[in-house]
Structures are given as C-alpha cells and as structure tokens.
Amino acid sequence: MKTRNRFLYAFYALFAITLFTGCQEDYNDIEPTIAGIAVANGSFNLLEAAAIRGGVAVVLSNENPNDPNGSYTVFAPTDEAFAKLGLNRAEDLAVLQVPFLTSTLLYHVSNGDLLSSSIRAGLSSPSLLGPNRRFIERGNDLYINGSKILATNVNAANGTVHVIDKVMLATGVDIVQSAIALSNANVFIVPELSFLVEAVLYAELAGALTQSPGSPSFTVFAPTDQAFRELGQLLGVPLEQPADIRKLPKETVTAVLLNHVIADGGRFTPELGSGPTDPLGGVSLNLGAFVDGALTIRGNGNMMPANIVIPDVQTTNGVVHVIDRVLLP
Amino acid sequence: MKLSQFFATLIMVGLPLLLCAQSPINGFMQGKGKGNVVVSYFSESYDEVFLVPQKIQGVPVFDEVTLNSVSLFATYGLSDRLDVILNLPYITAKGAASEALLNDLGFDGERSGLQDLSVYLKYNPLDYKVGAGTLRFIGALGLVTPLSNYPVNEGLQSILAIGNRATSLNTFLLAQYQMDMGLFASAQAGYSLRNNDVPNAILSEIKVGYAGKSFYADAWMGSQRSTSGVDILGLGFQGFFPETKVNYTRAGINLFVPVAKGFGISAGANTYLNGRNVGDATGFYGGIVLSY
Numbered sequence: 001m002k003t004r005n006r007f008l009y010a011f012y013a014l015f016a017i018t019l020f021t022g023c024q025e026d027y028n029d030i031e032p033t034i035a036g037i038a039v040a041n042g043s044f045n046l047l048e049a050a051a052i053r054g055g056v057a058v059v060l061s062n063e064n065p066n067d068p069n070g071s072y073t074v075f076a077p078t079d080e081a082f083a084k085l086g087l088n089r090a091e092d093l094a095v096l097q098v099p100f101l102t103s104t105l106l107y108h109v110s111n112g113d114l115l116s117s118s119i120r121a122g123l124s125s126p127s128l129l130g131p132n133r134r135f136i137e138r139g140n141d142l143y144i145n146g147s148k149i150l151a152t153n154v155n156a157a158n159g160t161v162h163v164i165d166k167v168m169l170a171t172g173v174d175i176v177q178s179a180i181a182l183s184n185a186n187v188f189i190v191p192e193l194s195f196l197v198e199a200v201l202y203a204e205l206a207g208a209l210t211q212s213p214g215s216p217s218f219t220v221f222a223p224t225d226q227a228f229r230e231l232g233q234l235l236g237v238p239l240e241q242p243a244d245i246r247k248l249p250k251e252t253v254t255a256v257l258l259n260h261v262i263a264d265g266g267r268f269t270p271e272l273g274s275g276p277t278d279p280l281g282g283v284s285l286n287l288g289a290f291v292d293g294a295l296t297i298r299g300n301g302n303m304m305p306a307n308i309v310i311p312d313v314q315t316t317n318g319v320v321h322v323i324d325r326v327l328l329p
Numbered sequence: 330m331k332l333s334q335f336f337a338t339l340i341m342v343g344l345p346l347l348l349c350a351q352s353p354i355n356g357f358m359q360g361k362g363k364g365n366v367v368v369s370y371f372s373e374s375y376d377e378v379f380l381v382p383q384k385i386q387g388v389p390v391f392d393e394v395t396l397n398s399v400s401l402f403a404t405y406g407l408s409d410r411l412d413v414i415l416n417l418p419y420i421t422a423k424g425a426a427s428e429a430l431l432n433d434l435g436f437d438g439e440r441s442g443l444q445d446l447s448v449y450l451k452y453n454p455l456d457y458k459v460g461a462g463t464l465r466f467i468g469a470l471g472l473v474t475p476l477s478n479y480p481v482n483e484g485l486q487s488i489l490a491i492g493n494r495a496t497s498l499n500t501f502l503l504a505q506y507q508m509d510m511g512l513f514a515s516a517q518a519g520y521s522l523r524n525n526d527v528p529n530a531i532l533s534e535i536k537v538g539y540a541g542k543s544f545y546a547d548a549w550m551g552s553q554r555s556t557s558g559v560d561i562l563g564l565g566f567q568g569f570f571p572e573t574k575v576n577y578t579r580a581g582i583n584l585f586v587p588v589a590k591g592f593g594i595s596a597g598a599n600t601y602l603n604g605r606n607v608g609d610a611t612g613f614y615g616g617i618v619l620s621y
Contacts, residue, residue, distance in 0.1 A: 027381040027382040027383075027605065028382050029382070030381045030382045030560070030563075031382070032380075032381070032382055032383075032562075032563075033562055033563055033564060033566075035562045036380065036381075036560075036562040036563065039380070039385055039389060039562055040380065040383050040385045042386065045387070048389065049390075052389065052390060052434070052485060053433070053434060057485075057562065057568075058484075058566065058567060058568045061562045061563065061564070061565075061566040062564060062565065062566065062567075063564060090390075090430050091427055091429040091430045091433065093433070094429065094430075094433040157563070157564055158564060
C-alpha cells in the first residue's frame with residue numbers, strides 16, 4: 001500500500017508540475033520596443049508596413065548602439081499622416097523607391113531619448129538621416145517641421161515615441177537636386193517634377209536655387225507634372241513632355257517660376273500665414289487658411305487656388321511644397 | 330484509490346490553465362504486435378498573434394495565416410510494454426497578403442512541404458492496481474528531425490515557414506490513472522532539447538477522458554515553455570524566427586468512434602488559451618484510423 005501511495009504522490013506531483021508550467025505568465029511588465037509599439041498599435045499600420053519595406057523593423061526592435069542608453073526617439077506618423085500622401089494601404093508604399101522610404105523613416109529617428117520636456121519651439125533636433133528637424137509653435141500646438149505633435153513620451157524598451165500627424169520628408173540635397181531626384185524617379189518609381197526641372201533649366205534659374213556658401217534659403221511651391229500639363233491646356237500650348245516647356249517664351253517661363261519662390265529662409269506650413277505673401281516675381285500670392293496642417297495658394301492669375309499635395313519637404317536650402325496647380329502671376 | 334481521491338485528481342486537472350500542442354504520447358499501450366495507422370487532415374488559422382506585452386490584431390505582412398496539414402501517424406507494439414510511434418506531416422502555410430504586396434516585397438504567399446519526422450519509443454515499466462482502476466507510468470524518448478530543407482531564415486517571409494527546422498530530442502514522463510469503468514486522467518511532463526538556435530522547451534499536458542468499447546473521448550490542455558529565446562520585435566530580435574521564445578497553453582478535445590472492426594474515425598479541435606510569439610490559432614482535424 002505504501003508503494004502505491006508513493007506512486008500516487010508521484011502522479012500528483014506530475015500534475016503539479018504540469019499545472020505550474022502551464023500557468024499563464026503575466027507579460028504586462030515587459031516593455032515593448034519601438035517596433036513592437038508600431039506593430040501592436042492599430043494607428044500605425046502604415047508605419048509598420050513602411051518599417052518592414054524600408055528594412056528598419058529589426059533596427060527599431062533593438063537597442064541603439066550609438067546611444068549610451070541604447071535609446072532612439074521616433075516621431076511616429078499615424079495612418080492618417082500617411083493617408084495625407086495618398087498612402088492608405090501597405091500596397092500603396094510600392095509607389096516609393098525603397099532607398100527613399102528608408103531615408104524617410106530615418107528622418108523620423110534620432111539618437112537618445114528626446115523627451116517632450118526638452119522640446120521647445122525654436123530648437124532643432126538632428127535626425128539619423130542627417131538633416132535637422134525644427135520645432136515650431138503655432139497656436140497651442142507644437143510642430144516638428146510641418147508635422148503636428150499629437151502625443152508625446154510613449155515609453156519603449158529602446159527609447160521614446162512621439163506621435164505626429166504628417167510624414168516628414170527630407171531630401172538631404174538642395175532644391176534643384178531634390179527636383180532632379182524626383183524627375184529621375186529616385187523618389188517615386190515614376191518620374192515627377194520633370195516639367196519643373198526642365199523649366200528651371202530653360203529659365204536658367206538653376207544657379208539661384210542651387211545651394212552655395214552664403215546662399216539664401218527659399219520656400220518653393222513646386223507644381224506637379226500634371227499641373228504643367230493642365231497649364232498647357234489652359235494656354236492652348238500642348239505640354240506633353242518636359243521639353244515642350246521650351247515652346248513657351250523664356251521670359252514667361254521665368255516670370256511664372258519666380259512666382260513660386262519666396263526668399264523667406266524656407267518655411268514649413270505651420271510657419272506660413274494666411275493672406276498675401278510676395279514671391280520673387282513681385283506679384284503677391286494669396287495663402288488660404290491653415291486647416292488641418294494644410295493651406296491653399298492662389299496666384300494673381302489663377303481662377304482656383306492650388307492645393308499642397310506633398311507638404312514640407314526639407315531640402316538643404318529651403319522647404320519645398322509640391323502643389324497641384326501652376327501659380328500664375 | 331478511493332473515489333474521493335479520484336475526484337481530487339480531477340479537480341487538479343481542471344484547475345487553472347495548462348498545457349500544450351498535443352503530445353504524441355498518451356497513456357495507452359498498444360500490446361505486442363498490435364497498432365494503428367492514422368491519416369488525418371488538420372486545419373488551423375489565425376489573424377491575431379500573441380506578442381509581448383500584448384496580442385496584436387493582424388499578422389504582419391500576411392494579415393491572416395492558414396495552416397493545413399496531412400499527417401501520417403502510426404504506432405506499433407514491439408512488446409506489451411514497448412511501443413514505437415511515427416508521425417510525418419505535410420504542411421501548407423498560406424498568408425492572406427495581396428499579390429501586389431507580395432510582389433512588392435518579393436515574398437511568397439504560400440509555403441509547403443514535408444515537415445519533421447517524429448520517432449518515439451514509449452516504455453511502460455510499471456502498472457499498479459489502485460482501487461477500482463490502474464495507475465500506469467510511461468516514459469518516452471523521441472527524435473524529431475526535418476525531412477526537407479525548408480527555409481527558416483527569410484525575415485518576415487518566415488512567418489509562413491512550415492517549421493523551425495530544428496532536430497529535437499524529446500523525453501516525456503507520463504502517469505495515468507484509469508478506472509475500470511473507463512474514465513481516465515493523465516499528466517505528463519517533458520523536456521525538448523533542440524539544435525539550430527531553437528530554444529529548448531519544457532512541455533506538459535494533462536488530459537481527462539473516457540475510453541470505452543463504443544467510443545473514446547478526451548479533453549486536454551498542454552503547454553510549452555521555452556527556456557530561453559528572444560521575443561518577436563523585442564530587444565535582441567534579429568529577424569530570425571527560430572530563435573524566438575515560444576510559449577503557449579493550448580486546449581483541445583479528441584473523439585474516436587470505431588466504425589467496423591479495425592476501422593474508425595477520429596476528430597478533434599484545439600485552440601490557444603495564451604501564448605508568446607505564436608499565432609492565436611484555432612484548429613480542427615479529422616482522421617481515419619486503421620487498427621490491427
């Protein structure tokens with residue numbers, strides 16, 4: 001009987017072991033990484049997809065080797081932020097070249113923990129990509145470049161996350177080289193700003209918009225290729241390919257282009273006030289109200305205002321806003 | 330064993346949350362020269378993943394993953410106290426990502442192949458008559474090894490890997506008390522030693538059921554606890570899924586009904602109760618059992 005009891009105890013012991021090993025663990029005290037937050041949070045589906053496509057998901061799962069605390073700070077654009085660029089699903093990211101997407105993601109990242117207490121209007125913060133981002137105050141809101149900071153100090157195992165309402169873009173080169181990069185399909189997989197590049201070359205304005213020591217910085221409204229095609233229809237001069245720009249008088253092209261450049265040091269959307277503003281061409285542009293991070297721009301000769309389709313692109317000598325209509329003086 | 334002791338055992342079984350993907354080892358021996366062959370079809374799917382600290386909605390890239398497998402399972406009594414068990418599954422893992430996304434990322438939407446061959450020796454050295462039933466002890470030793478060179482190191486594509494391509498050496502110790510009337514309860518614990526950077530694991534399972542002449546039914550809970558490993562997207566994760574810590578508690582039921590002499594059908598279902606770095610899958614199977 002004793003032997004039997006001993007075995008029965010062994011049986012119970014086995015049950016106890018299985019029960020013990022089967023007990024549910026509590027994972028709530030495990031801090032997610034930045035990548036983990038992006039994947040777990042339902043507002044960051046596009047950021048998750050971008051991090052996967054851009055190859056930074058594993059980087060943001062780990063400690064930062066270039067920071068003593070192993071931290072990164074990420075300004076994380078929401079799904080709505082991506083939607084403002086027409087990027088609604090993971091598939092839509094395929095319109096972007098992968099190296100550009102990776103650079104864009106790295107522009108949202110910096111070394112160390114940059115907590116909200118250290119963020120103030122007027123300060124700037126270097127990105128992992130290289131170019132600085134600058135903090136701007138408008139009303140009661142704080143912006144990083146053109147992106148409103150929606151939430152701050154989300155703590156991660158490898159750093160800090162702040163939530164923003166627009167994707168930040170930086171080219172790392174000057175205005176002319178940025179436009180050329182777009183026209184060479186180094187940003188989108190299809191060329192963009194090709195007509196603008198041709199126009200700038202034709203009007204011999206490339207030198208003025210190229211960065212050199214001591215050169216000024218600008219705010220530039222850059223019309224899309226479609227905007228130039230529509231202008232051609234308006235003028236009755238078919239603009240089917242970029243070279244067709246040269247069918248227009250050089251002085252006209254020059255005047256139109258100068259109507260798109262403001263010598264104000266380069267301003268992001270929250271720094272642009274509504275009302276008239278003077279471009280290099282001398283005839284005032286009329287800026288619309290700043291609503292949900294965007295505003296319209298109307299040239300003196302326009303019936304309808306232009307919309308910004310890609311706002312706040314940081315270059316080394318100014319800020320470019322891509323617009324859907326050519327601004328006529 | 331008094332009835333009260335048996336129910337005490339049952340209560341222990343029914344207590345908290347428990348155990349694992351179904352163990353290949355149960356508390357029944359075949360008898361010398363006897364055995365059975367089971368061909369089964371299993372299907373499970375998940376669109377949520379147990380990550381830490383929280384479960385996520387939507388499998389990265391693939392959104393939803395469906396696993397289908399056809400398994401050949403055979404067991405044979407080398408003697409009254411020694412069985413040999415073989416299991417070989419062919420697995421298809423399919424994701425729900427769009428063709429556009431798959432093309433963009435250069436991913437495949439489906440992976441399939443022969444997975445891992447399991448060979449177990451199951452030894453029953455001791456049976457004790459206790460009350461109106463029998464207390465039985467079983468030890469088992471098994472080798473599980475991949476039969477095909479299926480890829481496992483393809484970043485997120487490996488969410489659809491059909492296994493972790495480790496060879497593992499598994500040991501189990503099992504105790505079962507079966508009443509003469511057919512009710513039984515069993516508990517087992519095991520250790521799985523694995524190569525190829527796949528963390529070793531502690532396995533356990535408890536089961537209660539009824540084994541009678543006209544049918545068999547059981548309910549089980551089983552768990553795996555990896556002894557090391559990283560979390561998916563956790564610190565130290567390098568995109569190599571086999572080295573992740575995989576913990577889970579799974580529960581399920583099995584039914585078997587003999588249809589004619591030497592022939593029966595089986596069916597079952599199981600689901601995850603909790604987990605870590607594993608899809609929250611629910612699955613169903615059906616099989617044909619040939620006994621000899």
